Amino acid sequence: MADNPLHLPVRELTDAYARGDLNPIDVTEQVLDRIDRFDPEARAYVTVTSDLARLQAAEAAERYRRGERAPLLGVPVSIKDAFHLADTETGLGSLTQRGRVARSDSGAVARLRAAGSVMPGKTSVPEFCQSATSDNLLGPETGNPWDPTRTPGGSSGGAAASVGAGLATIALGSDGGGSIRIPAAFSGLVGYKPTTGLCADERGFRAMTDFVTAGPLAWSVDDARIMTEVLAETSFARASAPNRRIAFCPRPDGRPVDPAIVRTLESVAATLSDLGHEVVETDIPIQGWNEIFGPLVLDDELRERAHLLDRPELLTPYEQASLRAAMRLSSADVAVARQALLDFRRRIDTFLHRFDAILTPTVATVAFPHDQRPKTIDGEKVDWLWGAFPFTSPFNVAATPAISLPAGVHDGLPIGAQLVAAQGRDADLLNLAESLEAALAFDYAPVRERWADVESREPEPVP
Numbered sequence: 001m002a003d004n005p006l007h008l009p010v011r012e013l014t015d016a017y018a019r020g021d022l023n024p025i026d027v028t029e030q031v032l033d034r035i036d037r038f039d040p041e042a043r044a045y046v047t048v049t050s051d052l053a054r055l056q057a058a059e060a061a062e063r064y065r066r067g068e069r070a071p072l073l074g075v076p077v078s079i080k081d082a083f084h085l086a087d088t089e090t091g092l093g094s095l096t097q098r099g100r101v102a103r104s105d106s107g108a109v110a111r112l113r114a115a116g117s118v119m120p121g122k123t124s125v126p127e128f129c130q131s132a133t134s135d136n137l138l139g140p141e142t143g144n145p146w147d148p149t150r151t152p153g154g155s156s157g158g159a160a161a162s163v164g165a166g167l168a169t170i171a172l173g174s175d176g177g178g179s180i181r182i183p184a185a186f187s188g189l190v191g192y193k194p195t196t197g198l199c200a201d202e203r204g205f206r207a208m209t210d211f212v213t214a215g216p217l218a219w220s221v222d223d224a225r226i227m228t229e230v231l232a233e234t235s236f237a238r239a240s241a242p243n244r245r246i247a248f249c250p251r252p253d254g255r256p257v258d259p260a261i262v263r264t265l266e267s268v269a270a271t272l273s274d275l276g277h278e279v280v281e282t283d284i285p286i287q288g289w290n291e292i293f294g295p296l297v298l299d300d301e302l303r304e305r306a307h308l309l310d311r312p313e314l315l316t317p318y319e320q321a322s323l324r325a326a327m328r329l330s331s332a333d334v335a336v337a338r339q340a341l342l343d344f345r346r347r348i349d350t351f352l353h354r355f356d357a358i359l360t361p362t363v364a365t366v367a368f369p370h371d372q373r374p375k376t377i378d379g380e381k382v383d384w385l386w387g388a389f390p391f392t393s394p395f396n397v398a399a400t401p402a403i404s405l406p407a408g409v410h411d412g413l414p415i416g417a418q419l420v421a422a423q424g425r426d427a428d429l430l431n432l433a434e435s436l437e438a439a440l441a442f443d444y445a446p447v448r449e450r451w452a453d454v455e456s457r458e459p460e461p462v463p
Contacts, residue, residue: 134153135370150370166448181402192404198234249284255364256378296337298325360417417436
């Protein structure tokens with residue numbers, strides 16, 4: 001058994017509870033103690049719900065005593081602050097939302113609660129989840145668990161930090177343009193974006209509604225599978241992955257990628273080939289995704305938050321810019337993007353009739369220091385908005401399932417590999433990812449050791 005029960009796979013943790021080797025009450029106290037000690041440095045949580053967690057842990061212990069089981073019974077699950085948790089503020093990373101307490105769970109949280117989760121708190125996000133980093137006006141940005149002076153990515157940055165720093169077993173995130181997979185790649189975790197529409201969040205926060213889905217950040221594919229099954233209220237049959245035809249594109253859309261990431265992805269492609277799959281290096285027809293994604297995201301912002309421009313001093317510069325750009329959109333712009341969305345999805349669906357899966361980098365760089373988005377990558381100038389992370393949003397536009405796996409390390413920072421499958425092929429993608437995960441055997445020791453020795457180590461000062 002792992003020294004830290006928070007590093008146990010979900011199935012092993014719940015089995016240990018059922019045997020009586022571990023107790024949900026003790027594990028929850030360990031989580032809360034670690035949050036108290038380490039979150040000043042990790043800055044993963046915006047709200048700690050200690051009373052709720054203790055109540056849920058006691059209920060879980062009693063259910064195990066009665067011989068009951070549930071998929072996440074007694075498992076510490078952090079909740080991204082883009083979901084409604086009953087009787088808790090939904091802050092959305094914004095000064096404008098202070099004091100807005102949810103009266104009920106939104107759909108994704110309700111399913112996790114019904115599955116027995118213990119919820120120690122809500123994790124940080126950029127304002128209205130509108131950034132691929134986790135900065136907002138509420139305080140210092142969340143720290144990357146491998147190096148807190150660097151970004152964990154966004155918008156599920158706090159979710160990633162909560163798992164990577166050992167402050168939860170698994171995290172609920174959401175992904176509208178890469179918001180699960182980007183933090184997973186930067187933070188050395190598994191991040192899964194299910195097929196769009198599979199994991200609903202009824203009565204929840206509205207943004208990127210054409211593209212967003214709830215999903216997990218986890219230590220393993222199997223943990224991600226368990227949470228996704230809960231969120232989707234379905235099961236995905238586990239099976240050995242048959243030989244597949246996989247399209248490998250190390251530089252999608254011709255965009256620059258850090259050479260270390262390209263080398264790592266080439267090694268991943270070779271591993272897939274060694275596993276018996278046919279790997280074909282080829283381009284992917286994702287051109288034009290941003291002309292669809294941008295207008296439809298801004299249309300949501302205009303509808304939901306245009307009134308906030310009355311108090312611009314309460315908004316981040318990036319949210320102000322989004323709302324002002326949304327004001328300039330015409331209905332014709334939105335109509336053109338909506339038609340192009342249908343064409344784009346058909347194009348990717350056709351491509352995925354020729355291939356069973358796609359392999360790309362998840363992001364174009366390793367995690368960079370706070371407030372220092374790269375201006376160049378591999379000697380080429382890149383734009384501020386998409387330069388570091390242009391490879392996830394196309395698959396939100398395509399509505400396909402996609403997963404990021406930790407695949408290597410460069411300069412002490414993790415590298416993510418992205419696998420994509422056709423809409424509705426979630427079970428196949430998870431099985432393929434699980435077989436690749438076993439072959440890659442990523443070493444989590446550095447990040448786990450960094451947050452170890454809870455009794456003697458003092459938190460480092462916030463930079």
